[in-house]
Amino acid sequence: MAKRSNLLLLITLGILWSSFALFTKVSAQNLSPYFTVFIRLVLGGSLLYLACIISKKKIFEPKNFSKYLITGFFNSIVPFTLFAFASRKIDSGILAILDGTVPMFEVLMVILVFKEHVSKKAIFGVFLSILGIFLTSTHQIKIDNFEILPIIMILLGTASYAGASIYIVKKCKDIDPIINATGSVIMSALIFSPSIFFVDFSIVFEPKILLSLAGLGFICTGFAYLIFFKLIDEEGSRFAVSSVLFIPVFGAIFGSIFLKEALTINKILGCSMILVSIKYILNISFKDFFATKKVKKIKVAILISGRGSNMQALIKACKDVNYPAEIAVVISNKQDALGLEIASKEGIKTKFINHKDFKSREEFDAELTKVIEQNNCEIICLAGFMRLLSGQFVNRHFDRLINIHPSLLPKFKGADAVGDALKAGAKISGCTVHFVREEMDSGPIICQAEVEVKKEDNKETLAHRILEKEHIIYKEALAKVCQNLIKMEK
Ligand code: GRF
Numbered sequence: 001m002a003k004r005s006n007l008l009l010l011i012t013l014g015i016l017w018s019s020f021a022l023f024t025k026v027s028a029q030n031l032s033p034y035f036t037v038f039i040r041l042v043l044g045g046s047l048l049y050l051a052c053i054i055s056k057k058k059i060f061e062p063k064n065f066s067k068y069l070i071t072g073f074f075n076s077i078v079p080f081t082l083f084a085f086a087s088r089k090i091d092s093g094i095l096a097i098l099d100g101t102v103p104m105f106e107v108l109m110v111i112l113v114f115k116e117h118v119s120k121k122a123i124f125g126v127f128l129s130i131l132g133i134f135l136t137s138t139h140q141i142k143i144d145n146f147e148i149l150p151i152i153m154i155l156l157g158t159a160s161y162a163g164a165s166i167y168i169v170k171k172c173k174d175i176d177p178i179i180n181a182t183g184s185v186i187m188s189a190l191i192f193s194p195s196i197f198f199v200d201f202s203i204v205f206e207p208k209i210l211l212s213l214a215g216l217g218f219i220c221t222g223f224a225y226l227i228f229f230k231l232i233d234e235e236g237s238r239f240a241v242s243s244v245l246f247i248p249v250f251g252a253i254f255g256s257i258f259l260k261e262a263l264t265i266n267k268i269l270g271c272s273m274i275l276v277s278i279k280y281i282l283n284i285s286f287k288d289f290f291a292t293k294k295v296k297k298i299k300v301a302i303l304i305s306g307r308g309s310n311m312q313a314l315i316k317a318c319k320d321v322n323y324p325a326e327i328a329v330v331i332s333n334k335q336d337a338l339g340l341e342i343a344s345k346e347g348i349k350t351k352f353i354n355h356k357d358f359k360s361r362e363e364f365d366a367e368l369t370k371v372i373e374q375n376n377c378e379i380i381c382l383a384g385f386m387r388l389l390s391g392q393f394v395n396r397h398f399d400r401l402i403n404i405h406p407s408l409l410p411k412f413k414g415a416d417a418v419g420d421a422l423k424a425g426a427k428i429s430g431c432t433v434h435f436v437r438e439e440m441d442s443g444p445i446i447c448q449a450e451v452e453v454k455k456e457d458n459k460e461t462l463a464h465r466i467l468e469k470e471h472i473i474y475k476e477a478l479a480k481v482c483q484n485l486i487k488m489e490k
Contacts, residue, residue, distance in 0.1 A: 308339020
């Protein structure tokens with residue numbers, strides 16, 4: 001499950017964005033849409049740049065420029081411009097509600113373009129969100145002046161947002177989220193700077209226009225992007241874009257409080273559907289969210305490359321409130337690892353890091369460390385992770401990195417431990433959980449379990465019986481390591 005603090009940030013983002021449609025309408029109707037977008041980008045970019053200066057982050061890295069350009073184009077230029085034009089023809093309420101279609105486009109793109117698995121729950125959630133959006137907006141769409149073009153523009157804008165967030169996850173993982181937010185907005189502002197020539201300077205900048213521009217720039221772009229890019233980086237694109245689903249909900253709440261708008265049955269029903277849809281899209285368990293933990297839980301990262309049955313055993317153990325560990329992230333170097341699918345169905349954060357994207361073993365391992373540390377993990381479990389780890393990585397996580405091996409170590413080290421035990425005519429084999437050291441399959445032993453080798457055994461039958469034991473001892477070993485850590489921390 002996502003971090004509780006990130007869920008709160010997600011709701012905050014929904015609140016910040018709930019005013020974007022009104023601000024866009026007021027600004028774009030009085031100024032040109034292009035100029036509105038330009039000022040939005042300049043103000044948002046200035047605030048983000050300030051955040052970079054304060055946090056001492058460098059944004060002028062030429063190697064990032066093409067990524068700023070692509071991110072900025074799809075995440076700012078396209079949606080901001082389309083929304084600004086659409087807002088001149090359509091109610092701000094409709095613009096705000098239709099913005100809730102971003103998660104639908106994200107899911108569609110992941111399935112159709114990237115051919116990746118999306119859980120049935122998430123698909124159901126998206127379906128429900130669309131029904132909710134439809135219900136919430138029915139009273140706003142007036143058939144007599146229904147305009148299809150602005151609606152198409154808004155949908156193109158939301159699709160562009162979805163594409164951008166997937167692009168950021170897939171291609172910008174090497175850029176700090178604040179840097180990418182800042183670089184992409186500043187780059188977009190530069191592209192938009194010629195719009196200054198289209199300004200009608202005879203316009204009186206009334207306070208409401210200035211306020212709307214400031215709201216759009218500072219709140220809906222500057223502050224909002226600080227949160228949005230952080231959420232994309234830490235929780236993935238689907239999580240981050242789901243924030244837009246809070247916009248119609250807060251729109252209805254604020255509308256009824258400040259503008260005395262009626263809370264119709266349709267609105268209440270639609271908003272409730274949208275809220276429930278978020279639970280399904282993000283696979284949030286309210287029970288887990290509000291559960292009071294009985295024991296301190298150490299955050300654990302699991303590294304896999306394949307089916308992940310050991311990972312599953314650990315996930316199951318962690319569900320017990322008295323088990324001293326929780327799985328914060330599952331990382332795989334194989335995109336099609338079955339374990340990734342299982343973990344995401346369980347609502348656990350997953351991350352695919354392709355080792356082929358890195359020039360050296362050390363660089364790949366550094367990326368692993370980055371994700372592990374971002375998720376505040378104190379223990380790393382290797383569970384069928386088919387990559388040798390560098391000495392640098394092993395030593396950085398000394399006594400925090402554990403592995404499971406299908407033999408009674410130190411016997412039968414290596415990739416074909418079960419086959420080797422059979423070839424050697426061993427009467428007893430088994431499995432071992434051990435701390436990882438630079439030398440392969442060595443390191444202090446934490447737990448072992450014996451398995452009798454039968455005469456009729458082949459590799460498959462023996463491996464199967466060993467695996468059953470692995471699932472038992474891995475969770476015992478992890479609990480031991482976490483309890484020791486907790487004692488040491490005390
Ligand atoms: C297990 O046999 C384990 O001992 C070895 O890799 C295999 C992983 O299996 N290190 P699974 O992916 O956990 O099912």
